[in-house]
Amino acid sequence: MSSATTSSPTATARPGVRPGLGRIVLLILAVAALLYVPTLLTERAIFGHRLSNMQLLNLGLTQINLMLISMLGALSLNYLMGCAGLISIGHAAFYATGAMAAAVTGTQLGWPFPLVLVAAGVAGGVVGALAGLPSLRVRGLYFVLSTMAVHYMVTFGFLEYQFRVFDVVGIPFATPSLFGFELSTPTRWYFVLLALVVLTYWGLRNTLRSREGRAMLAMRDHERAAVAAGVDVRVLRIKAFGLSSAIAGVAGALYAYYLSNATAETFGINFAIQFIAMIIIGGMGSLAGAIIGAAVWLLLPSVIGGMASEIGPMPGLLGSLLTEHRAQFVQLIFGVLVIVLLIFAPGGLVGLAHRFKALFGRRSEG
Amino acid sequence: MFQQVLFSGMALGSIYGLVALGFAVIFKATEVFNFAQGMFVVCGAYLAVTAIAILDLPFPVAVLFVLVMAALIGAVIQSTLIQPLAGRPILAVIMLTIAISIVLRAGIEIAYGPPARTLTTPMPSGGFAFMGLMISKLHLTAALVSWACVILFGLFFRYTSIGLLMRATADSHEAATISGIRVNTMNRLAWGIGFTLAAIGGVFLGQLQIVSTELESIGLLALPAVVIGGMQSIPGAVLGGLLVGVIEQLAAAYISPKASDVAIYVLLLAILMVRPWGLLGQRGINRV
Amino acid sequence: MSALLSIEGLSAGYHRKGLTLEDVTLPIGKGRIVALLGANGAGKTTLIRAVSGVIDLHGGSIMAGRATFDGRDVTRMSADRIVRLGMGQVPEGRLVFKTLSVEDNLAVGAAVLPRGRRTARLDAIYQLFPRLAERRKQAAGLMSGGEQQMLAVGRALASEPRLILIDELSLGLAPLIVKAIYDQLKVIVAEFGTAMLVVEQNARLALQYCDEAHVLERGRIVLSGTAAAVAGDPKIRESYLGLGEARQGDAA
Numbered sequence: 001m002s003s004a005t006t007s008s009p010t011a012t013a014r015p016g017v018r019p020g021l022g023r024i025v026l027l028i029l030a031v032a033a034l035l036y037v038p039t040l041l042t043e044r045a046i047f048g049h050r051l052s053n054m055q056l057l058n059l060g061l062t063q064i065n066l067m068l069i070s071m072l073g074a075l076s077l078n079y080l081m082g083c084a085g086l087i088s089i090g091h092a093a094f095y096a097t098g099a100m101a102a103a104v105t106g107t108q109l110g111w112p113f114p115l116v117l118v119a120a121g122v123a124g125g126v127v128g129a130l131a132g133l134p135s136l137r138v139r140g141l142y143f144v145l146s147t148m149a150v151h152y153m154v155t156f157g158f159l160e161y162q163f164r165v166f167d168v169v170g171i172p173f174a175t176p177s178l179f180g181f182e183l184s185t186p187t188r189w190y191f192v193l194l195a196l197v198v199l200t201y202w203g204l205r206n207t208l209r210s211r212e213g214r215a216m217l218a219m220r221d222h223e224r225a226a227v228a229a230g231v232d233v234r235v236l237r238i239k240a241f242g243l244s245s246a247i248a249g250v251a252g253a254l255y256a257y258y259l260s261n262a263t264a265e266t267f268g269i270n271f272a273i274q275f276i277a278m279i280i281i282g283g284m285g286s287l288a289g290a291i292i293g294a295a296v297w298l299l300l301p302s303v304i305g306g307m308a309s310e311i312g313p314m315p316g317l318l319g320s321l322l323t324e325h326r327a328q329f330v331q332l333i334f335g336v337l338v339i340v341l342l343i344f345a346p347g348g349l350v351g352l353a354h355r356f357k358a359l360f361g362r363r364s365e366g
Numbered sequence: 367m368f369q370q371v372l373f374s375g376m377a378l379g380s381i382y383g384l385v386a387l388g389f390a391v392i393f394k395a396t397e398v399f400n401f402a403q404g405m406f407v408v409c410g411a412y413l414a415v416t417a418i419a420i421l422d423l424p425f426p427v428a429v430l431f432v433l434v435m436a437a438l439i440g441a442v443i444q445s446t447l448i449q450p451l452a453g454r455p456i457l458a459v460i461m462l463t464i465a466i467s468i469v470l471r472a473g474i475e476i477a478y479g480p481p482a483r484t485l486t487t488p489m490p491s492g493g494f495a496f497m498g499l500m501i502s503k504l505h506l507t508a509a510l511v512s513w514a515c516v517i518l519f520g521l522f523f524r525y526t527s528i529g530l531l532m533r534a535t536a537d538s539h540e541a542a543t544i545s546g547i548r549v550n551t552m553n554r555l556a557w558g559i560g561f562t563l564a565a566i567g568g569v570f571l572g573q574l575q576i577v578s579t580e581l582e583s584i585g586l587l588a589l590p591a592v593v594i595g596g597m598q599s600i601p602g603a604v605l606g607g608l609l610v611g612v613i614e615q616l617a618a619a620y621i622s623p624k625a626s627d628v629a630i631y632v633l634l635l636a637i638l639m640v641r642p643w644g645l646l647g648q649r650g651i652n653r654v
Numbered sequence: 655m656s657a658l659l660s661i662e663g664l665s666a667g668y669h670r671k672g673l674t675l676e677d678v679t680l681p682i683g684k685g686r687i688v689a690l691l692g693a694n695g696a697g698k699t700t701l702i703r704a705v706s707g708v709i710d711l712h713g714g715s716i717m718a719g720r721a722t723f724d725g726r727d728v729t730r731m732s733a734d735r736i737v738r739l740g741m742g743q744v745p746e747g748r749l750v751f752k753t754l755s756v757e758d759n760l761a762v763g764a765a766v767l768p769r770g771r772r773t774a775r776l777d778a779i780y781q782l783f784p785r786l787a788e789r790r791k792q793a794a795g796l797m798s799g800g801e802q803q804m805l806a807v808g809r810a811l812a813s814e815p816r817l818i819l820i821d822e823l824s825l826g827l828a829p830l831i832v833k834a835i836y837d838q839l840k841v842i843v844a845e846f847g848t849a850m851l852v853v854e855q856n857a858r859l860a861l862q863y864c865d866e867a868h869v870l871e872r873g874r875i876v877l878s879g880t881a882a883a884v885a886g887d888p889k890i891r892e893s894y895l896g897l898g899e900a901r902q903g904d905a906a
Binding site: 533538540541542544545546548549 | 749750759762
Binding site: 081087134137138140141142144145146148149150151152153156159160273276277280284321325328329331332334335336338339342343346 | 399
């Protein structure tokens with residue numbers, strides 16, 4: 001997904017530089033690149049010029065689409081943790097809530113897809129606001145645990161629902177259609193998901209820039225100061241939790257529809273943990289970090305897989321890692337990556353990029 | 367029926383209490399809320415598999431092997447990974463422990479292969495009838511050994527001079543430093559002990575069930591156990607473990623096997639709302 | 655003469671805050687009581703933290719200079735090692751082990767000693783502070799401020815140090831208790847030959863007990879001398895002892 005990364009410099013323009021012509025050109029190029037991605041990945045060629053699997057990093061549109069859905073989760077979680085300063089291990093629960101709401105309204109009642117998404121968002125938001133209630137009473141570690149408790153309650157509810165109404169195979173989801181536009185191909189999904197990610201990114205960015213958003217950042221950094229400034233931190237917290245979970249709810253519904261099936265196991269505690277890992281990799285407290293983290297998390301496995309088949313059979317440990325134990329190997333890389341970033345670069349990849357930029361900036365000045 | 371469930375709940379709860387004790391030792395010493403404790407349990411089970419099935423060591427040597435290796439791994443994790451993050455925000459530290467458990471899981475699955483292993487030791491198996499109850503010898507052994515470890519640790523912590531230095535370090539790192547205590551050594555010791563207690567739990571859980579990385583979720587029950595009992599309280603951890611075991615078995619028997627996790631976490635949430643410092647904890651210690 | 659502790663050209667500060675301590679030179683001889691006087695924020699506590707090696711726990715570091723204790727360079731040495739070399743500390747805010755009993759607090763202090771010497775040492779401390787003996791089994795956190803301060807002194811003393819750094823002993827305590835503790839410090843010096851660096855805001859009090867005094871202002875030493883000389887300095891009389899034309903509130 002090299003095209004997505006080329007777009008990020010436009011989003012993080014240097015301070016003090018007005019959006020000039022260069023920036024507009026870059027933006028147009030980025031949009032064009034994003035629009036070209038499905039053609040690139042389905043035709044496996046760029047402007048008629050064939051590309052090998054490795055040149056495309058072994059990526060398919062499905063991975064891109066799953067990545068886009070994860071970006072929604074990572075964005076909303078980073079909004080909650082990085083920006084509102086509330087730590088949650090319950091993000092999978094809101095995905096599950098959204099998927100459950102979609103199952104009731106979509107699969108069971110047959111509502112039109114847009115309404116299903118709205119229902120999933122509302123359900124996620126309501127459960128999220130409820131899950132945020134303990135923040136009125138407990139802080140820090142205790143709150144983290146309360147989100148874990150919420151996780152187990154919601155997944156238990158999901159399990160009961162799944163087994164009462166459906167069966168062990170899971171809940172089926174039909175191919176959705178958006179105002180007559182049937183989401184029957186990965187390409188169609190891509191455009192819908194891309195639009196949703198851009199919309200979410202833009203919406204969250206504006207929320208953070210609003211008066212309330214700035215109050216929230218103040219609350220994260222200096223709770224007492226925010227209280228003293230007359231900010232009702234309790235309401236802000238619940239609101240942040242509700243908004244974040246509403247987005248996660250929508251993402252959960254999309255995820256279920258995209259996979260056309262959902263089971264309780266899908267939304268285990270590890271599902272929640274992966275989102276935390278994404279924002280740590282990308283960069284805590286930065287929306288761009290959420291995007292980058294989700295991209296790394298979702299695309300790296302397939303890139304490594306591609307490399308393995310490109311290199312061919314290899315003897316020794318690395319060979320067995322790349323073939324027999326590829327899934328574990330990827331997990332190992334992720335685990336080590338998170339540990340290394342936590343110890344050496346708490347700001348994640350985005351923080352590293354800023355550090356490099358500062359370094360080069362200073363060099364060119366001096 | 368009820369007594370039978372209660373027995374297995376208490377036997378399992380004793381193991382959970384042991385694992386939770388290890389968790390509490392680590393938390394008290396370094397204020398790290400260790401999400402890798404579940405994986406430490408798994409490590410213990412695999413250390414036993416290594417000693418018994420792979421290295422073919424005689425049982426007493428195998429026990430020694432598990433204990434020494436566990437203590438070493440715990441200490442190494444503390445000094446290489448945990449210590450660099452001292453004083454950082456709780457999320458970073460929590461995530462670090464989660465990442466450690468991801469690495470441990472992947473490492474174990476690569477080294478031992480994904481299929482589960484069985485662990486057989488010369489420990490008593492089978493069962494006997496006692497007052498109308500079927501008592502499984504292995505469950506009973508697990509409970510007795512767990513309690514022996516808990517008591518042993520309690521004596522060590524309370525009555526030895528190293529135990530005193532550990533308590534002093536847990537009380538205040540700075541005060542300990544200016545009293546000449548090597549705080550990092552104490553922290554390593556705490557992690558070594560915490561890992562070892564989890565590993566002992568893992569050896570039993572691995573025998574009662576089967577040895578696979580899925581044991582992690584059982585080991586992770588130490589988290590609610592510690593919170594229910596009181597995060598800063600050593601006896602609280604043991605009591606919490608016992609309670610979690612009993613509730614898990616009762617919920618599984620009387621509600622549904624799927625309900626055991628949720629029953630434990632409902633209790634956890636209730637405790638958090640009503641008495642966040644836990645059953646045996648002291649009020650006012652909720653700075654964490 | 656070679657000092658027990660010699661601080662030479664020491665500069666120290668905290669992260670992103672510039673220097674709190676600048677080019678401080680200060681010798682402490684064996685068995686001497688040396689007072690370090692100065693207003694709030696003059697850098698007294700920073701000096702103690704820098705010398706005792708705990709400054710990094712507070713986000714600071716030594717930028718320049720060195721500290722030699724008994725002929726050994728202790729600059730940037732780890733704090734626990736410095737204690738084991740024989741430099742004890744009574745820190746700001748006392749920092750007793752609140753959850754441990756009085757007895758255990760003292761035992762922790764004595765833990766650096768060989769096993770055979772511990773009991774005798776603790777007995778000596780109980781004799782100096784009978785109050786501690788009475789409360790042997792009590793949790794330190796439940797004691798009064800004065801008692802905690804005695805315990806902090808006792809704990810520092812338990813490791814048989816040749817030098818004790820004492821930070822703001824009088825802070826927040828009743829004058830009577832403070833005087834009692836200071837009296838015992840004199841006894842300690844006489845009995846054990848322990849040297850002391852006493853950081854004190856209450857200059858009048860410190861000058862009554864010390865042999866030499868140094869005055870710290872904005873991180874620099876502006877005046878050094880014997881207790882009598884410092885007490886006689888007109889500027890000190892006015893700004894620290896309140897003995898200028900306008901007498902200020904009575905200090906303890």
